[in-house]
Amino acid sequence: MFDRGVDGTPALKQIEINTIAASFAGLTSRTVAVHGQVLNVLGKPEEASRLPPNNPSKGLAMGIAKAWELYGSPSAVVMFIVEEAQRNIFDQRCVENELWNRNIRVIRKQFRDVFEKGSLDDARRLYMDGQEVAVVYYREGYVPQNYDQQNWEARLLLERSRAVKCPDIATQLAGTKKVQQELSRPGTLEKLLPGRAEAVARIRATFAGLYSLDMGEEGDKMAAAAIADPDRFVLKPQREGGGNNLYGEELRQVLEKIRDSPERTSYILMDKIKPQPVMNYLLRAHSPLQVSECISELGIFGVYVRQGKEMVMNKAAGHLLRTKAIEHADGGVAVGVAVLDTPYLV
16 A cells, blocks of 8 residues: 655555465456446546556466466366355456366365365375366465364365465465564565565565564563554454454554453554545445545565475566545455455556
């Protein structure tokens, strides 16, 4: 997001990293055509030409196809792990259809199906309904409610298999808020990018203030600071999917309750970003169409494939712009607060 610093100059600041089930690559691939058509109908072809092209569903499929190719079995399938009630199915279908267009077979299964019918052979090849699975692509498995004992056992079976995981457990954990906070500590980036001072400086410039709430003096100090001035911070748990962060008075109440308990270590604190609002119309089902003060968050889709320790692919695959009215502190498109948007280059 664009943060207006203390002196008012805007700077792009990182909100978070998502390493599992990053959604809307499919639907946002269609959004630019919708907005381009609207501008053309309004007689504004020059403005329509300023919408940057965007096709992340093709980019994500390219990464999954590369992993499938590296697995090395032409008859093997890609397995999407999906929820029972799938509200975002059409977004997933866009990525799925890109794979079918490359003659890569796709099956859709739930954790329950894996528990009941999944198996490994002696070479740890994964089979579902007699079909060998080359790539497991998770579109669920990122909230605690996804895991009962059966689903944990299904996830363990998938992890133990030779199939490529998008993501594996380690990569999923690398996307947690706690890891994001630890990466911001002085000296950490330098260890990961030795001898690349300029790259380190450019990355660090995108970090907002991130603070640990571990037990001890540092955590005590930050908990006290947030209780004293809650509007300066966001309290973030290790959760994905939107609608989990705490702000303002709610932040203060929760921290006062857990400030002396190890429970506080399951959260981190982050400086609250203050973006410049713009006026826009949000088109949402069952909502009146009216001009609102809005803020936007820009996501960059990345595709990363490695084989052992060798990096095979590391590419930007497109972008996702989500916009919401400023009265909503938290929540995204899936919970009905934000809408898909298109950047306009000026």
